[in-house]
Amino acid sequence: MLVDFFYHLRSHELKVSVKEYLTLLDALSNPLMAPSLEDFYYLARTTLIKDESLFDRFDRAFGTYYRSLQAKLPSKEIPLDWLVKEFERRLTPEQKAELEKHGWDKLMDMFQERLNEQQERHAGGNRWIGTGGTSPFGNGGYHPEGIRVGGKSAGNRTAVKVWDERQFRDYDDQIELGIRNFKVALRRLRRFAREGADLELDLPDTIRSTARNAGHLDLKLIPERHNSVKVLMLLDVGGSMDDHIGRVEELFSAARSEFRNLEVYYFHNCPYEHLWQSNRRRQMERFDTWDILRKFNADWRLIFVGDASMSPYEILQPGGSVEHYNKEPGAQWLQRMVSTWPKAVWLNPEPQASWPYRQSIAIIRNILQERMFPVTVAGLEQAMRLLSK
Numbered sequence: 001m002l003v004d005f006f007y008h009l010r011s012h013e014l015k016v017s018v019k020e021y022l023t024l025l026d027a028l029s030n031p032l033m034a035p036s037l038e039d040f041y042y043l044a045r046t047t048l049i050k051d052e053s054l055f056d057r058f059d060r061a062f063g064t065y066y067r068s069l070q071a072k073l074p075s076k077e078i079p080l081d082w083l084v085k086e087f088e089r090r091l092t093p094e095q096k097a098e099l100e101k102h103g104w105d106k107l108m109d110m111f112q113e114r115l116n117e118q119q120e121r122h123a124g125g126n127r128w129i130g131t132g133g134t135s136p137f138g139n140g141g142y143h144p145e146g147i148r149v150g151g152k153s154a155g156n157r158t159a160v161k162v163w164d165e166r167q168f169r170d171y172d173d174q175i176e177l178g179i180r181n182f183k184v185a186l187r188r189l190r191r192f193a194r195e196g197a198d199l200e201l202d203l204p205d206t207i208r209s210t211a212r213n214a215g216h217l218d219l220k221l222i223p224e225r226h227n228s229v230k231v232l233m234l235l236d237v238g239g240s241m242d243d244h245i246g247r248v249e250e251l252f253s254a255a256r257s258e259f260r261n262l263e264v265y266y267f268h269n270c271p272y273e274h275l276w277q278s279n280r281r282r283q284m285e286r287f288d289t290w291d292i293l294r295k296f297n298a299d300w301r302l303i304f305v306g307d308a309s310m311s312p313y314e315i316l317q318p319g320g321s322v323e324h325y326n327k328e329p330g331a332q333w334l335q336r337m338v339s340t341w342p343k344a345v346w347l348n349p350e351p352q353a354s355w356p357y358r359q360s361i362a363i364i365r366n367i368l369q370e371r372m373f374p375v376t377v378a379g380l381e382q383a384m385r386l387l388s389k
């Protein structure tokens with residue numbers, strides 16, 4: 001079985017060597033760990049993957065391999081996804097439209113009240129914190145404006161807050177296929193300047209100097225030409241952005257290739273008082289947004305990448321973040337960033353036809369002074385043309 005696992009990792013472009021595979025087998029032959037899936041995952045990652053930047057690729061490969069094994073095992077249990085889909089079929093559009101939106105303040109008060117009163121687990125229903133049903137609190141059900149507590153979303157994406165610690169993964173900047181057009185579009189922003197030591201031959205000046213020197217070779221060197229544009233890229237990650245991972249990774253790879261001076265930070269839905277550079281360590285290694293505002297001067301170009309699809313409360317309301325209590329609304333942080341870096345654009349992977357139907361997109365477009373562009377070749381060309389002025 002582990003031979004299949006070895007070739008499965010290789011098929012996902014993880015260069016696992018035979019020596020590393022034998023090390024894993026040797027570790028398994030000794031009582032180093034309890035026989036659990038989680039422990040095997042960490043042992044396999046430790047012995048087979050030596051580059052931390054490949055951890056996300058290993059996670060995906062491990063997940064697909066595990067799911068393929070699960071599919072081969074018989075089960076008498078009814079999958080939870082079937083129950084959720086059955087619930088969704090029974091709730092008609094008319095019934096969904098009848099559910100009441102409570103508003104931010106009332107919703108928070110109701111949630112606190114339910115926490116104080118509830119003593120047991122609930123499934124279905126329209127009041128308590130539980131699974132399924134039409135209560136504003138819980139998971140696996142439907143409400144047009146609620147708080148998701150634990151578990152997975154049923155796919156409606158209407159929660160205004162999430163009571164759960166979620167794990168995001170970094171975008172892969174090594175994607176090579178299908179990004180040539182993105183590179184060409186981003187190239188419009190590049191500006192070259194000669195920097196550093198004299199390392200490059202200046203052929204015209206060498207010819208002139210040699211001629212003046214009666215034919216004796218006189219080499220002339222000049223500094224290499226480097227792309228002098230400085231780009232600060234802020235990437236939205238997790239939630240609805242999972243639908244756009246492929247396209248964003250292509251854009252990210254193209255940016256890594258085209259911009260020598262590129263700094264990248266992550267946020268979720270809307271930037272607040274902290275940003276981070278590694279999603280695995282985002283709870284431990286966060287960067288104060290004020291420090292970033294002071295670190296990079298106005299010469300930097302700012303590029304947001306995100307679908308801007310969220311509850312309007314996340315932009316306009318203190319405490320509106322789905323993951324923590326933010327003392328200042330996201331709109332205030334966005335305005336500070338746009339003021340600090342006047343040359344700023346927002347790249348949106350969401351289809352442009354859906355923009356008019358998202359209130360949050362309209363709010364962010366207004367803050368960015370309509371400088372929002374789709375993640376298409378034409379959209380990128382427009383954005384780079386604006387940033388190059």
